[in-house]
Amino acid sequence: MPARSPVTAQPLPRRPTPLQPVDQDAEDLWQRLGDQLSWQITNNDQVKAARQSFLQQDNYLDVITERSALYLYYIADEVEARGMPAEIALLPLVESTMDPFARSPNHAAGLWQIMPATGEHLGLTSNWWYDGRQDVRASTRVALDYLEALQADFDGDWLLTLAAYNSGAGRVNRAIAANEAAGKPTDYWSLPLPKETKRYVPKLLALSSIIGNPDRYGVELPPLPNDPAFVATPTGGQIELSRAAELAGVDEDLLRALNPGQLRWATAPNQAHELLLPPDAAPRFEEAVAELGSDERVRWEHYRIQRGDSLSSIARRFGTEVGLLRDTNHLRGNLIRAGDTLLIPRGNPGSGSLAKSGGTPRSHGYRVRKGDSLYRIAGRFKVSINDIISWNSLNPGAYLQPGQQLTLYLSDDG
Secondary structure (H helix, E strand, O other), X not given: OOOOOOXXXXXXXXXXXXXXXXXXXXXXXXXXXXXXXXXXXXOOXXXXXHHXXXXXXXXXXXXXXXXXXXXXXXXXXXXXXXXXXXXXXXXHHHHHOOOOOOEOOOOOEOOOOEOHHHHHHOOOOEOOOEEOOOOHHHHHHHHHHHHHHHHHHOOOOHHHHHHHHHHOHHHHHHHHHHHHHOOOOOOHHHOOOOHHHHHHHHHHHHHHHHHHOOOOOOOXXXXXXXXXXXXXXXXXXXXXXXXXXXXXXXXXXXXXXXXXXXXXXXXXXXXXXXXXXXXXXXXXXXXXXXXXXXXXXXXXXXEEOOOOOOHHHHXXXXXXXXXXXXXXXXXXXXXXXXXOEEEEEEOOOOOOHHHHHOOOEEEEEEEOOOOOOHHHHHHHHOOOHHHHHHHHOOOOOOOXXXXXXXXXXXXXXX
């Protein structure tokens, strides 16, 4: 790699230089992080513009605080354990606004907005059941690994490291080579990088300045508990998410928010058999899940297709859904052949609010219309969003498409 030209802007510390020792026992997580933030570039016009943009957004700090309550404590711990600058813990706020279900038009996903090819290169699993890019712990681990590797490649320069994380190391190296050939400086601020990347680093610096000096910018950071939001809890095997939420005594929306890598109605069969749960719910869950019988878990059967069978007849026979059979067996349509074998999940994907309400659920087809969302459909038919996701084996982070066919279980009186 070519030698770097002297930078023309204030350099950043290569390791954290906290204003005071890290206070792990601080009551507020913003305070704990703020005490460590040392990348204070206050006179840069791009940073000023980014900071003003953040300050002008109504409720922005409330939104990121609410989302950060589930994930930021874990991320901050991991960043500190590696001796990385505390600013790196804020990077998911720039990448995804701390939303693990976020997906970009370029198919980047998760808190750290990892691209499919990058995730595969970094060893993350991605399949029908599970996406490691959305898994809070797995994505954080590989994102920090990747950032450390990039920092080593760019001689410890964090600005170039962040630019490479955003646009790719190859692009940054080509920009450096172009500037060197033209006799120009090769610091981040001088490179001919894409507009998105030129805005990307100033956003992190701006956010760091606000959180590190809220009084200076006239803001009050909402309280953010400095406590872990989850613990990893064994499930003892594959389990339906709605059943797990019931056993843990937590709302299914919260369970899914803590386990966004789980894409379907049940936990992935080939991943570690554990779920992230609120610390106070874990003991109850562990006790309850230990008492589950085999008939209460997700079971799998192999069925050899007979002459005259159809997906709908097989679904009725096993009490499951055509869409689930199709997706589980990677079928594009309804064509099946006698003699082939289908994998049949034996659980109850239709169990949810309808079953609990005592109504008699019946299957109804619904074709998604332009402008529809899970929220609108759930409200229209008085069911939960999680029911729709479970009944149709949907990816919670994917958008509905007009014309998409859904199955809804509606009670006779609904």
